[in-house]
Amino acid sequence: MFRLWIILFSVFVVYTCFVYTCCDQKNAPSTPPDSRVNAGWTLWQEKNCQSCHQVYGLGGYLGPDLTNTAGDPYKGEKYIYSFIKNGTGKMPNFNLNDSEVNNLVAFLVWVDRSGKNIVPKEKVTWTGNYNLDN
Amino acid sequence: MRNYLRLYIISALFFLAATLIFGLLASWAFLYPETYNKFLPFYQLRPFHVSAALFWIISGATAGVLFYKNGELVPGKANPITEKLFIYTWLATIVVIFACYALKKFGGREYWEFPPVLSMPLLVSWLFLIASYFIPIVKSTRDKPMYIWMWGTGIFFFMITFIEQNLWQIPWFRYSYLREVTVQWKANGSLVGSWNQMIYGTSLYLMVKISGNENIARGKTVFMFYMLGLTNLMFNWGHHIYNVPTASWIRDTSYVISMTEWIFLLKMIHDFRSTLEDIKRLKHLITYRFIIASEVWVFFNLLLTLAMSIPAINRYTHGTHITVAHSMGATIGINTMILLGSFSYMLGIDKMSESFRKNIITNYWICQASLVVFWGCLIVAGFLKGYRSVTLNIKTFQEVMMPVMPVLKAFSWAAIPMAISLIIISGMYIYRAGTMKAEIE
Numbered sequence: 001m002f003r004l005w006i007i008l009f010s011v012f013v014v015y016t017c018f019v020y021t022c023c024d025q026k027n028a029p030s031t032p033p034d035s036r037v038n039a040g041w042t043l044w045q046e047k048n049c050q051s052c053h054q055v056y057g058l059g060g061y062l063g064p065d066l067t068n069t070a071g072d073p074y075k076g077e078k079y080i081y082s083f084i085k086n087g088t089g090k091m092p093n094f095n096l097n098d099s100e101v102n103n104l105v106a107f108l109v110w111v112d113r114s115g116k117n118i119v120p121k122e123k124v125t126w127t128g129n130y131n132l133d134n
Numbered sequence: 135m136r137n138y139l140r141l142y143i144i145s146a147l148f149f150l151a152a153t154l155i156f157g158l159l160a161s162w163a164f165l166y167p168e169t170y171n172k173f174l175p176f177y178q179l180r181p182f183h184v185s186a187a188l189f190w191i192i193s194g195a196t197a198g199v200l201f202y203k204n205g206e207l208v209p210g211k212a213n214p215i216t217e218k219l220f221i222y223t224w225l226a227t228i229v230v231i232f233a234c235y236a237l238k239k240f241g242g243r244e245y246w247e248f249p250p251v252l253s254m255p256l257l258v259s260w261l262f263l264i265a266s267y268f269i270p271i272v273k274s275t276r277d278k279p280m281y282i283w284m285w286g287t288g289i290f291f292f293m294i295t296f297i298e299q300n301l302w303q304i305p306w307f308r309y310s311y312l313r314e315v316t317v318q319w320k321a322n323g324s325l326v327g328s329w330n331q332m333i334y335g336t337s338l339y340l341m342v343k344i345s346g347n348e349n350i351a352r353g354k355t356v357f358m359f360y361m362l363g364l365t366n367l368m369f370n371w372g373h374h375i376y377n378v379p380t381a382s383w384i385r386d387t388s389y390v391i392s393m394t395e396w397i398f399l400l401k402m403i404h405d406f407r408s409t410l411e412d413i414k415r416l417k418h419l420i421t422y423r424f425i426i427a428s429e430v431w432v433f434f435n436l437l438l439t440l441a442m443s444i445p446a447i448n449r450y451t452h453g454t455h456i457t458v459a460h461s462m463g464a465t466i467g468i469n470t471m472i473l474l475g476s477f478s479y480m481l482g483i484d485k486m487s488e489s490f491r492k493n494i495i496t497n498y499w500i501c502q503a504s505l506v507v508f509w510g511c512l513i514v515a516g517f518l519k520g521y522r523s524v525t526l527n528i529k530t531f532q533e534v535m536m537p538v539m540p541v542l543k544a545f546s547w548a549a550i551p552m553a554i555s556l557i558i559i560s561g562m563y564i565y566r567a568g569t570m571k572a573e574i575e
């Protein structure tokens with residue numbers, strides 16, 4: 001019994017290393033975040049934006065998904081800036097200063113470049129799986 | 135019962151009550167955010183609720199493991215010092231975490247939204263638990279039934295996934311957003327698998343004890359199902375991130391592995407007749423009633439999970455309240471039911487007076503009935519959002535959510551009787567735990 005367990009665990013360890021190093025290959029010519037993006041990301045967590053908002057459909061459900069808001073031709077950076085700066089009735093105003101808001105905007109712009117949140121219909125194959133390559 | 139274990143059991147029940155109260159408040163804050171933003175905003179209530187839920191489940195599961203394992207050891211091998219160190223460090227950190235939430239101090243990732251330094255004492259306390267479990271178990275020479283493996287697996291993998299879910303603090307993991315999200319949800323997915331190992335282990339243990347049949351925890355079949363569960367723990371987390379444009383083998387692996395869950399479903403159908411016989415024989419026991427409720431919920435949640443594990447369907451359900459139905463359906467219907475069964479056993483509820491037991495059974499049925507409505511509303515709400523945003527392609531969030539809100543209002547109403555019934559049950563168990571000392575020493 002223990003031998004089987006060890007074999008399975010070894011496969012898990014190898015798979016995990018593979019996931020860490022190769023999971024974003026092919027699809028994401030990612031540029032590492034600069035200091036503004038990192039500051040925005042930290043703020044995103046400290047203000048708990050994720051409790052109301054999703055990125056890639058992950059997070060809370062009270063507000064809209066923000067993965068591609070920055071790249072949306074009808075929205076974009078200024079639009080994001082004014083929401084964060086002022087809040088709405090439903091979204092609180094966090095009283096952030098200009099550089100904090102700009103860092104959050106930079107973070108959302110960086111996230112937008114990582115890919116699209118919605119999988120188009122054409123990408124669903126006959127197996128029921130997605131084909132997101134290319 | 136040892137005093138520190140009694141304290142731990144009572145704390146776990148308080149976490150359950152807190153989960154329910156914060157859940158109720160959060161569900162109304164969701165409907166009326168403008169009002170709640172002024173005094174108790176949703177972004178504060180959600181972490182209170184979700185962290186309390188996690189702490190209820192993990193504390194409830196480990197309380198059972200610590201309590202039952204001693205009966206399985208060669209006498210005198212238990213180590214109360216490391217057990218105490220685990221319980222006190224764990225509980226003290228949780229108090230600090232709730233204080234941080236009260237002061238709006240966040241900083242962590244989903245489900246663990248407290249300032250990340252607090253992960254350290256949680257991890258240290260877990261190492262004490264590992265010492266208290268593995269050292270005496272390894273030393274014990276008895277042939278080990280499957281639940282001993284399952285408890286050990288759960289404890290061990292909790293540590294791994296907990297470390298993994300903190301890896302984002304190392305900058306390299308943040309160089310690519312896709313990598314960060316993948317690792318985060320790999321950890322979160324396996325975390326659930328790890329507490330399920332502890333909880334299903336307890337369920338198996340309870341079945342052995344109340345049916346008196348040792349064989350159900352030994353042999354090839356139970357080992358095979360254990361290995362299948364473990365494989366799913368390790369490799370079936372990808373359904374959280376199907377839509378994230380990672381390398382395709384991540385989706386392929388998860389999709390293939392998740393389809394092995396059909397085997398669990400077929401086994402349940404296959405065993406249906408013998409389950410019915412067990413029900414006839416054991417239904418007078420409150421412990422068993424909770425176990426059987428969990429089995430029914432396993433069945434329905436499996437159907438939902440299997441559907442959501444197919445990417446073509448996940449396209450509609452992802453990011454909708456169907457995901458919440460999946461998580462709360464499982465944490466309430468399965469985990470909380472087994473844990474209440476386990477607490478009934480530890481606290482000897484079946485030995486209580488007839489009126490005490492009747493009271494529990496009435497609340498049990500109120501809970502099951504309202505949970506059906508609660509769960510159903512979440513599915514309908516999720517279906518509506520998926521249909522409107524994916525099929526009808528409605529772009530504005532407000533418009534998508536318009537017909538969803540009345541369904542969520544029904545959800546919030548259904549939550550009230552469910553919360554009251556579970557709070558009464560936990561209150562009665564707390565009372566019992568506080569007054570039972572002399573009986574099980």
Ligand code: HEM
Pocket residue numbers: 051059060061062153154155157158159160161164180183184187190191457458461462465466470546549550552553
């Ligand atoms: C009175 C009963 C309850 C109510 C009204 C309630 C309400 C809620 C609400 C409003 C959310 C947030 C969903 C969102 O972001 O929109 C949530 C999430 C959650 N609840 Fe509850 N809840 C209740 C009981 C419980 C219990 C007893 C547990 C577990 C023991 C639980 C576990 C969870 C979990 C794990 C989540 C996170 C879901 C996710 O992110 O997918 N809830 N609940």
